[in-house]
Amino acid sequence: MLIDLSEILSLEGKTQVVEAPVSMDSFQSKLGTFPIVEKKPVSIRITNSGKKVLKLEADGAVTVAIPCDKCLKDVPTTFTIHLEEELDMKASKEDRIKDLDEINYVTGCSLDVEQLVHNEILIHWPLRVLCKENCRGICPVCGMNLNEGSCDCDQSVPDPRMAVISDIFSKFKEV
Ligand SMILES: [Zn+2]
Ligand SMILES: [Zn+2]
Structure with a gap:
């Protein structure tokens, strides 16, 4: 889902709350494709703190089936999404590249919820997945x-x- 930030950007001091459904059915990365077995809408809270700065808070949960490292049985692994970020909407694309800004889920005035969820899963991807300790x-x-x-x-x-x-x-x- 894409959230248009232009409205909240014009309302200084206001907060916008969006329940954003997650549309992806699988998580894809260099490691492969993994089915998403459970997901909750992501609660997005955007506050305009003035001077074209938006405070973003996102909360949600996605469960991905990851095969056990030893026996390959699917292990449902839940990723809790919790993110707080300041988005400086004054910064141009060039500024962001210069500052090594890694916020890749905002393009122009739209926030890509799928990309945000993808990032969160990738950051918290476990090093080792076992169906049980003594598999x-x-x-x-x-x-x-x-x-x-x-x-x-x-x-x-x-x-x-x-x-x-x-x-x-x-x-x-x-x-
Ligand atoms: Zn196992
Ligand atoms: Zn055998």
Whole structure:
């Protein structure tokens, strides 16, 4: 959803409140595409503090299904969105680039709620996702989820370093 900031920008001292629905159904990043399984509208509060400065407050929650690092089972992960930011609407695009301003969700007079939510998820993306602390992962041979039972596979995968050593050994014998 795009929020037009031009009206509030002309009303010094006033506050505008918007319940912005989140329209995206998946979160996409370099890491891949992840379905959004639950979302709440984002409460946006914009206050005109004068001198073309807007105070922005955003609150919401989005739940993304992220596969467990070990067994790949989807883990519903909730991202709480809470943001407070001052938007200097006097700043030109050039000024913002110069100041290394990372507010990429405001273009001209419109605020892109989807971009704001995307940023918040990206910033809080977990380093590691596990379905449970002691997840047993999947069997490297048959792919069975070892949390759901055990299989009879021989999981003693030969160490590749040992293979190199035995290779050298056999060459030595040939001399
Ligand atoms: Zn797991
Ligand atoms: Zn197996």
